[in-house]
Amino acid sequence: MSQTMTLVRADLCRKCGGEMNISEKCKQCRKPITLRCTECDHASNVQFHPLCIYG
Numbered sequence: 001m002s003q004t005m006t007l008v009r010a011d012l013c014r015k016c017g018g019e020m021n022i023s024e025k026c027k028q029c030r031k032p033i034t035l036r037c038t039e040c041d042h043a044s045n046v047q048f049h050p051l052c053i054y055g
């Protein structure tokens with residue numbers, strides 16, 4: 001139960017608070033675009049990369 005301050009705190013499921021796995025990565029900058037919950041399979045969009053996509 002070691003809770004450290006992490007920069008990324010958005011990778012917890014909004015529904016059940018479970019861990020989110022990276023479901024889709026940006027092909028350009030390799031940052032996560034879509035996360036999927038390992039518990040309830042709820043998917044959430046992290047961020048869109050219009051510049052990357054259309055680059």
Ligand SMILES: [Zn+2]
Nearest residue numbers: 026029049052
């Ligand atoms: Zn990108």
Ligand SMILES: [Zn+2]
Nearest residue numbers: 013016037040
């Ligand atoms: Zn969940």
